[in-house]
Amino acid sequence: xxxxxxxxxxxxxxxxxxxxxxxxxxxxxxxxxxxxxxxxxxxxxxxxxxxxxxxxxxxxxxxxxxxxxxxxxxxxxxxxxxxxxxxxxxxxxxxxxxxxxxxxxxxxxxxxxx
Amino acid sequence: xxxxxxxxxxxxxxxxxxxxxxxxxxxxxxxxxxxxxxxxxxxxxxxxxxxxxxxxxxxxxxxxxxxxxxxxxxxxxxxxxxxxxxxxxxxxxxxxxxxxxxxxxxxxxxxxxxx
Numbered sequence: 001x002x003x004x005x006x007x008x009x010x011x012x013x014x015x016x017x018x019x020x021x022x023x024x025x026x027x028x029x030x031x032x033x034x035x036x037x038x039x040x041x042x043x044x045x046x047x048x049x050x051x052x053x054x055x056x057x058x059x060x061x062x063x064x065x066x067x068x069x070x071x072x073x074x075x076x077x078x079x080x081x082x083x084x085x086x087x088x089x090x091x092x093x094x095x096x097x098x099x100x101x102x103x104x105x106x107x108x109x110x111x112x113x114x
Numbered sequence: 115x116x117x118x119x120x121x122x123x124x125x126x127x128x129x130x131x132x133x134x135x136x137x138x139x140x141x142x143x144x145x146x147x148x149x150x151x152x153x154x155x156x157x158x159x160x161x162x163x164x165x166x167x168x169x170x171x172x173x174x175x176x177x178x179x180x181x182x183x184x185x186x187x188x189x190x191x192x193x194x195x196x197x198x199x200x201x202x203x204x205x206x207x208x209x210x211x212x213x214x215x216x217x218x219x220x221x222x223x224x225x226x227x228x229x
Contacts, residue, residue: 034217042223043118043120043221043222044157044205044207044220045220046217046218046220049217100145100162100164100169100170101162101170104157105156106155106156107156107157
């Protein structure tokens, strides 16, 4: 079985400050890890992924994420938050062994305060 | 950039009625998925579809649900006899590959309201 935990329901950060949205995962074998963002009344928009290689992954809109195998974490980060980054963020995991199912976390609401 | 499109955006149906949710995946994608998101809860996998057959499904995807690719472009989810607890956002997704590192691309969803 595979699972994802996003321990924070909401993260508040001031505009211009760095932000971190936390994610930990559980999967047997090697994981494929993803971050998606959801704006109100919209679908899930792909931000970035970790497959293999460099532990620091860069994605869309200045976001990056750091894969830490020993801590089974894949935290989303951005050096300087924008008000427009306010949205719901989902971490997701997929088994690399051929299963297609993606398992999502419960989501973290990011609120960037002007 | 190509998009996954879903229709309708909102569907209101009486309990016990059949409903069909429609999706047009990205044209060169080969794998298709349905997910649902009950209000305020996480996104849950329902089913994946490849080569005109279901390749994986969750425990949620019981006999009331079916999927079909009736032509070269559409991918549908049918709920045979809707229940109140079927009220949710339903997201269609597609990917070029099902195995591997390709992300799934999502539509904007259909909000299904069962009365």
